[in-house]
Each structure stands twice: as C-alpha cells, then as structure tokens.
C-alpha cells in the first residue's frame with residue numbers, strides 16, 4: 001500500500017483494519033472474508049470479517065436498548081451531538097475525502113465534495129432538531145384541542161450503495177438521529193473501509209458525550225446482511241439505496257411485514273438540449289453529468305435529447321470535448337475521469353456497448369478498456385457516445401458506466417415524452433433560455449422525475465431539497481425539505497378539557 005494512504009488510515013484511526021475489526025457497536029469480526037481492493041491501483045486496502053447472524057442479532061438488541069434512552073433526549077440536545085459530528089467531519093475532511101477517492105475511485109474533488117455534503121447535512125439536521133413541527137387543528141367539539149406530534153420510529157436500517165459510500169449514510173443517519181432514532185448501517189461490500197472510518201468518527205463523538213452503545217451500529221456484510229435488516233420486525237424503517245432489483249427485493253420483504261421503506265434506486269437521466277439553449281453551458285453540463293464519477297452516479301446523465309436544428313453542431317462539440325478528457329488516477333487532480341468500481345463493472349460496460357451496437361447504435365466516440373501501467377487495476381474505461389433510438393432495450397436500462405446516448409427531437413412535447421419514456425424517474429433537465437419551454441418542462445405535463453432542473457445538468461444535488469425519484473427509482477425522498485417525516489411517526493392527539501363527552505360527528509350515545 002502507498003505510504004500516503006497508510007498515513008491517511010492512521011489519521012482516520014483505522015490503520016489496524018487488516019488485523020480484523022470488531023467493536024461493541026460494529027458487527028464484523030476479525031478475519032479477511034471481505035477484501036477491499038482499490039480500483040485506482042488494484043491494491044488490497046482492507047480485509048475484514050463478515051458479521052455472522054448471531055452478531056447481527058446482538059447488535060440490534062444493543063440498538064433497541066440505546067433507543068430507549070435516545071428517544072427521551074430532547075431533540076435540540078440530539079442536534080448538539082450531530083453538530084459535533086459535523087465538526088469532526090470538518091477536521092477529517094481531507095483524509096476521509098481522500099479515502100473515498102481511493103476506495104471508490106471517484107476524483108479527489110468529488111471525494112472531498114462527498115464529505116462536504118456530509119457536513120452540510122449535519123448542519124441542516126442541527127437546525128431541524130428545533131423544527132420537528134406538527135400542526136394544530138380546530139376541533140369540531142367545544143373545549144377540545146387537537147394537534148399532532150412526531151415521535152421517533154426506533155431502529156432505522158440503512159443499506160447503502162458503493163458510489164456514494166459515505167454521503168448516503170450521513171443523509172440518513174444525521175436526520176434519523178435528530179429525529180430520535182438509532183441506526184444500523186449495512187454499507188456496500190465494495191466500500192467497507194470508508195464505512196469503518198465514518199463509524200470510528202461518530203463513535204468518538206458519541207463516546208465523548210457519554211452516549212450509550214448501539215446508537216449507531218455498523219453491520220459489515222454483503223447482500224445477505226441486507227436481507228436480515230429487511231426481514232427483521234425490530235427494524236422500523238429500512239432506507240435502502242442501490243439498484244432497482246435490490247429495491248424490489250427489499251420492498252417485498254419489508255412490505256411483507258408491513259414495515260416502512262425508503263427507496264433510493266436507479267436512474268436513467270436525460271438532458272433536453274433545446275434550440276434555445278446556451279450551448280456552452282449545455283456542453284459542460286452534459287460532459288460533467290456523463291463522465292463525472294465515471295458515469296457511476298445515480299444522477300449521471302445517460303441520455304441527451306437534442307433539438308434537430310442544433311443536433312449536428314452539439315454532437316461535434318461533445319466529440320471535441322471528449323477528446324480533451326484525461327483519464328487516470330483520480331487522486332491526480334489533472335485527470336477528469338477515474339476508474340469503474342471493479343472488473344465486473346467493466347464487463348457490464350463492455351456488454352452494454354456490444355448490445356448498443358447490436359440494437360443499431362452508432363458510436364461517435366468509441367469506448368474501450370484502457371491498458372497499460374497507469375491502468376493496472378483493469379478498471380479504467382474510455383467514456384463513449386452513441387447515437388441511438390430511445391426505445392432500444394439497452395437505452396431503457398441503467399448501465400452504471402460512462403456511456404452517453406444521443407437522441408434527436410423535433411418538438412418539445414416529443415422531447416418530454418422521450419425523456420419520460422423510461423422505467424426510471426430520478427433526475428432530468430432542460431437547457432433552454434425560453435421561459436415557455438422551461439415552464440412546460442416543469443409543469444404537470446412535463447418531466448415525471450423527482451428532480452427537474454433548468455439550465456443545470458442532471459448530476460448532483462444540494463442537500464436542502466428533498467432527493468429521490470419516481471417509478472423504478474422507488475419513490476423515496478431523503479435529505480432536505482420535509483424528508484425528515486419519513487424517519488418519524490405521526491401521532492394525532494385530541495384533548496377534552498370540558499365536563500362532558502361529546503362524540504365526533506354529533507353522534508348521540510346515552511346510557
């Protein structure tokens with residue numbers, strides 16, 4: 001392992017991970033059943049044990065006892081602990097951001113940005129801890145008062161994907177904690193070390209505050225560990241981020257026991273580039289959206305729907321921009337594009353290119369796997385662009401790689417129909433300076449996605465808004481706005497301070 005990475009692990013207090021990993025609030029065990037290889041250079045960076053079922057059961061019991069205490073702590077005091085988490089993340093931003101970049105493969109800037117997002121959601125959650133408002137209503141009965149209040153749910157299970165290995169956890173955990181819940185986090189098996197780093201940072205904050213064991217638990221494991229959470233009646237809410245296939249399995253398991261789910265699943269995001277677009281802005285938005293994080297964001301731009309009158313010109317500008325892309329080590333800030341997460345992702349990329357060709361796609365920027373000493377992990381690929389029809393089976397599918405599809409349109413109504421005509425409904429955008437076009441795109445007859453932007457690409461989001469999407473994206477909302485309500489249960493209270501017992505709807509009942 002590189003000396004610089006070893007130093008970062010020391011700064012994060014996790015340099016000993018190779019000798020096994022086990023603390024009271026972490027269900028893993030010494031061992032090396034789960035190995036984490038960096039897609040940057042193919043080096044082994046972590047080897048850890050998988051949590052066995054009995055350790056999982058003990059973990060949830062510890063979490064349940066912690067909840068009994070935590071729900072009695074006033075929400076603003078809970079916010080104070082999340083404030084300290086935000087401060088601890090500020091201190092560790094560079095080391096954690098670098099580890100995210102090294103373990104997951106995104107650029108250093110994006111790794112740092114991911115930690116910044118964690119800090120931002122902590123700040124948001126601190127404010128929220130004084131704003132968990134319920135409504136009051138006027139009762140139809142005299143001398144009665146009606147209001148609602150929001151109570152915590154209990155144990156919140158968090159299942160996360162590899163591509164945002166730390167931010168997704170913080171979106172859930174920061175809100176869940178201020179709402180009075182405790183968390184059990186099952187991170188992606190592809191990025192266990194960044195999860196251990198986060199757990200260590202939060203464990204330090206909790207210990208300093210004398211918080212009980214089990215308020216935030218880490219469950220190291222694969223798909224099976226995720227199924228334990230989904231099937232467990234003790235877990236009140238399962239918040240799952242990942243592929244649509246995973247989300248369907250989780251929804252069925254949690255639905256079968258009538259638990260709560262929050263699903264954040266795959267996207268198939270498009271930008272409409274109108275003849276009224278500022279093409280300079282549109283090129284930057286499209287290229288960043290398509291190749292940022294090597295096309296491995298849920299909000300990555302996968303389709304460009306371009307007006308026929310600017311289509312040729314825009315395609316040529318894209319081809320030119322792709323020619324300037326530097327692909328390589330994401331820790332080197334000169335590079336624009338890093339590796340895919342692993343070789344299985346590379347195979348999926350190659351298979352998608354083949355399928356696209358077979359279905360009639362024409363590549364204007366040709367893809368391929370990069371070879372040579374700088375690409376020794378075997379995970380670096382060339383971002384590519386194909387001209388396609390929206391109806392191709394491969395275009396309807398989310399391939400988690402930098403493959404961009406170009407589609408031509410004539411009228412805005414047709415463009416909106418093409419944009420909506422995929423199973424997923426996460427992020428969408430229109431590039432236009434025409435007010436009528438922008439408003440139609442945002443109207444009820446416009447984009448059917450959870451996120452719809454004007455003159456901003458599809459990729460990325462601020463934490464202040466509710467994040468999530470419709471259809472195969474799962475319907476969940478996380479992060480800002482009133483997404484906190486998913487982590488609480490609503491209770492309606494009616495208080496009678498009169499000396500009689502009038503019934504609602506004027507019903508008479510005499511005994």
Ligand code: NAD
Pocket residue numbers: 159160161162163164186187188189221222223225226227230241242243244246247249250264265266267297298299398400426468469473
């Ligand atoms: P994945 O579905 O392979 O795995 C995600 C997580 O689910 C992992 O922790 C995995 O162990 C777990 N898991 C897998 N099968 C499970 C099951 N049957 N029951 C319970 N848990 C199970 O996804 P990935 O490859 O890690 O991530 C990429 C996918 O995530 C893409 O589809 C991307 O669009 C999506 N994603 C969505 C969002 C969003 O907010 N909408 C954010 C990030 C990623």
